[in-house]
Amino acid sequence: MGAWQPRSDRIYVGWGFVAWGLLWLVGPPLLYFCTSKADWAETVGKIADTRNKNCESDGGPCTMDVLMSFSLSTGAVQKTWVMHESVNALWDAVDVPANENGTKILVGASLKLRYDPLNPERVKFLFGTERKLLVFGGFFGGTFFVSGFGVLYGPIRNSFRRRRLAKSGQRFEAEIGRIRQNKHHMRRAGEYSETYYPWIITATWIHPQTGAKYQVESGPIWDDPRDDVYAGGRIVVMVDISRRPYLYAIDSEPLGEAPTVKVLSELCA
Numbered sequence: 001m002g003a004w005q006p007r008s009d010r011i012y013v014g015w016g017f018v019a020w021g022l023l024w025l026v027g028p029p030l031l032y033f034c035t036s037k038a039d040w041a042e043t044v045g046k047i048a049d050t051r052n053k054n055c056e057s058d059g060g061p062c063t064m065d066v067l068m069s070f071s072l073s074t075g076a077v078q079k080t081w082v083m084h085e086s087v088n089a090l091w092d093a094v095d096v097p098a099n100e101n102g103t104k105i106l107v108g109a110s111l112k113l114r115y116d117p118l119n120p121e122r123v124k125f126l127f128g129t130e131r132k133l134l135v136f137g138g139f140f141g142g143t144f145f146v147s148g149f150g151v152l153y154g155p156i157r158n159s160f161r162r163r164r165l166a167k168s169g170q171r172f173e174a175e176i177g178r179i180r181q182n183k184h185h186m187r188r189a190g191e192y193s194e195t196y197y198p199w200i201i202t203a204t205w206i207h208p209q210t211g212a213k214y215q216v217e218s219g220p221i222w223d224d225p226r227d228d229v230y231a232g233g234r235i236v237v238m239v240d241i242s243r244r245p246y247l248y249a250i251d252s253e254p255l256g257e258a259p260t261v262k263v264l265s266e267l268c269a
Helices: 009-035 087-093 129-168
Strands: 041-055 062-071 077-084 110-116 119-125 170-181 199-206 213-217 234-240 247-250
Touching (some): 009 129, 129 234
Antiparallel strands (some): 170 199, 170 234, 234 247
């Protein structure tokens, strides 16, 4: 039995989920670290004035200059104009009553911010969106990350089984009992939109030491194997009887398919 095996689509899907999960797990914290200005001082300021409100005619985002008044760590009062790119986010962040027209009066409202102690003209508003992104990214990324490894569990387990079988397995012959098509679980669409059902070979293998009989079964074989094998004939099976659980695989490479590793104890006759 050779080492050839086509890659399963599950491997690509699984690693895609893992990569997407890592992107969400690492991306938001990295973005937060780069934009949070953690070395800046945090305080609460008041909106002293607004100017230059500019909204796009097609209903796009609005920008506005906001004059913030806040106290520095030295006790001095600093007033700084801050150009804000999303007026709607500003309105959502402040807790002030609306006037008779339903519009919030921003002047006098309190707002959390960070400022550069070395240059108080540099101000950043704190809306909490970064922390929300961290929570969302952690949940979203964790879900994809765990799901990816769930998808990869089968291929990874089969890979380890194949390595163990290639290292410790022995070649035996088993008597073919039945060759059938599996029309219940596995099918695939081939050329011209035809439907193909896989062939399954069932054989009987006798343990050389105990004499116990075991039923062994091949993986899916997509080309009709009856021109090469037949009921009552013999087929090579690779079995690892060095330790339990016994692993085996019918050598289906001559039939054009990679061997499928299975656990022998699950199919004990």
